[in-house]
Amino acid sequence: MKIRSMIEKVDDVIATVALSLIIVIIASNVFFRFVLSQPLTWSEEISLALFVWLTFIGISSVMKRNEHVGIDYFIRKLPKKWFHFIQWLRWFVLILVTSVVFIYWGFLLMIDTHWKVTPVLGIDFKLIYVAIPLGGVLALYHLLTVAIRRDKSWFMQEEGAVQDDDSSHR
């Protein structure tokens, strides 16, 4: 139970920490360059590495909440049975892309980059690219659990709602 609740939250935590670090590093670099005339040569590559982590782990956070931007206008015009079927089709495409593009190909990309390091600090790109399959695995976990739970907000048409209410996340 404890492990499960950790998996549920780990994407939010990683992405939030990455975002915080990016802000601190870039703001510090302005100070170091403008005030001390000593630019941090490594600030760009570190923040870009964290940006990759923020994005690809964050994708799982968005998946968990079913908030990826799409257009449901047309399928809402369809009869309920069709709507239901297409939502499962949508779920299947999400599973396919997540498994193949993020997890499988992301993993191949990662293990193939053993010679590539960042220019200033020499960070192994494996440590950067591992975020892609990892984010994929977390997203896949959420996709599978909504299917097991047969989560209504994923597969059923709710009465009257055009889109969910909390759109400030988009």
Place this chain on the structure above:
Amino acid sequence: MTILLIVSLILLLILLNVPVAYAMLGGSLLYFLTNDSFMNETLTQRMISGVESFPLLGIVFFITAGVLMNYTGITRRMLTFAKLVTGHLTGGLAKVNVTMSVLTGGLSGSNVADAAMQSKILVPGMVKKGYAPGFSAALTATSSLITPILPPGIALILYGYVGNVSIGDLFIAGIIPGLLLAVFLLIYVHFAAKKRGFEQVKEERPKITDVLVASKDALLALLLPIIIIGGIRLGAFSPTEAGAIAVVYALIIGFFIYREMTFKDLWLALKESILIIATVMIIIAAGTAFGWILTLEQVPQALTSSITSLINHPILFLLIIFVFLLIVGMFIEGNVMLIILTPIFIPMLETYGIDPVHFGIFFILCLSIGTITPPIGTIMFTTAAITKVKIEVFIKEVIPFWLLLIVLTLVIIFIPAISLWLPELLS
């Protein structure tokens, strides 16, 4: 596998409610499986390359700064300020709505977030005062289009990044068109409120002491856009770094000056930010990968040569692009269009002698109009959903605003100086 088949598949998936990014990745997946020039992992590599870019970090910062406004007490003080300045006039709250978009538009980079926020905090009050709900929602949606044009804006950063156009110049170029849109709206709502008898109970004219207090309160927040543009101009920081400065500034205000923010708020704000950032970035990543396929298949090159050989006048070119963008803007998310179309348009601009900065403002305005153009558009859905206004009602009310935006776009097409005068003056 022909590229036409891939494009059709992607469109079909989008119509079937597959998230836009995953539809593009699904089509691209099929392309790579059937193409033997490049390995499959190249798709993932191109996707990452769309993220590993320093200018795009600006997007991260301005999204975060926009979210922080709601947690630090900046938004509330701006609302108080806007109400004091325009609240007592004819159509007061409608004018507050526009003024508020100018004030927050100068801070936030995302119009969807702004539209959502104002739908929540302004529309209920407007309805209570007698405004038609549809009118209130349509106005909120339209005025939120000020955000992407007024610096800073995600769209400005994206266009500058993809098209290799100075983001600093784009920021400056957006100021006058953004304010012009605000003026157009203020004039329109003035007459609309008068004619339809909205807001029968008027606020009292504010006391001068109240205005002073509210100004002092909002001053620190209002200073931020000046710090951003000034800092970029003075060379203290790049447009990307300006975003980080905006975040730090908002945090200092929230923690030490207004003292409204707690660490729990900070955590919530950062969490809200990562969701918006990831939602935008996956579209950028997928769009980059799909755009790469289009380039490899020489699609932009072919389109460029066929369009430039058919059309020979710059104005005619802009008008045709205008109509084209209005149509595609209805169906596809604005940032996606920016990523796919910018590399197609930029090479054409030289042929027609169109300044890429001028074109950028025009381009972003067209795409913004698409977000409120029926039958579909992100801002339209967002505001209608939050305000619980029926889409049909929204569409009826949005039409005059939509016509207003068309007129504004034509003005911007025909008078390039509106976009270019300020950057040229300041360079």
Place this chain on the structure above:
Amino acid sequence: TSAAVEQDVHTINIAYGNQPGEPLDQQAHKWAELAEEESDGRLQLNVYPSSQLGGESDMIELAMRGNNVIVFTAYDFLMDYVPDLGILAAPYLAEEFDDLLYLTTTDWYADLENDMNDMGLALLGKETIYGERHLMTKTPVTTPEDLQGMKIRVPNNNLYIRAFHALGASPTPLPLGDLYASLQQGVIDGAENPLPVLQGTRTNEVTNHLTLTGHMKVMSIWVTGTGMMDDLPEDLERILTETSEEAARYTHEITEREEKEALETFKNEGMTIHEVDQELFREAVEPFYDSMPAWSPGLYEHVLELMEERPKED
């Protein structure tokens, strides 16, 4: 018969970051033309300028894994793969380009090329000359002392960062596309590049001083995967290699002419041009040669000896 010919056509993608019209773009087009001509249309080279297919290191990675792409790059970039190759881009290494071109014909170079091949990378167009790099700044620079603490934009690459550290400047890695705005806004104080590139990026509009430091003579190179080369029929492989050198030689004159034209333009536009004692800069940069830990011991001395051995024609 046309169907039979078409079956035989090998399409190859050529990718580079330079803009259309630059000498390098002309070289790529010349290469495409020569290769198509000599193979009777069996080789078809598609050119993608302006980093349309992606950045240099991503493209090298693709090439290395056998994807269908040839990438334009520089030796400092190849340091990540075979460190010693980086010395070909080191500051004040050679007196003239012929010395550098001679180095590519030595056994020392052949060994390094073998190392590249072992990593899956093949080298083409070894005779490509990118140009001599000079310095453009906002305030005058006539001695290395003037450079102290100045923020100079350099490519995001260890070799350039260390070289400008050695000169006493604050090297600031930025994308070439950000150069103009960063200078205009004072984020940096200067930039360095071959003159046509400085002109192409309009650096002269936002600086006042050109110092002819000639701090690096840059040879460049096209890189592809050994996998892709092996997939070509032997005669096409030969044609591709030969025409790459032919196109490189064809461009020497263009590069030289454009350098002169750029200098002329800068003069006419009233830019202050400083002819400096390069010896001072050469001495100042010396610590650089001890600061490259990845290089083989004695590499610098060995390369200097090799250049001494070059048969000089009168």
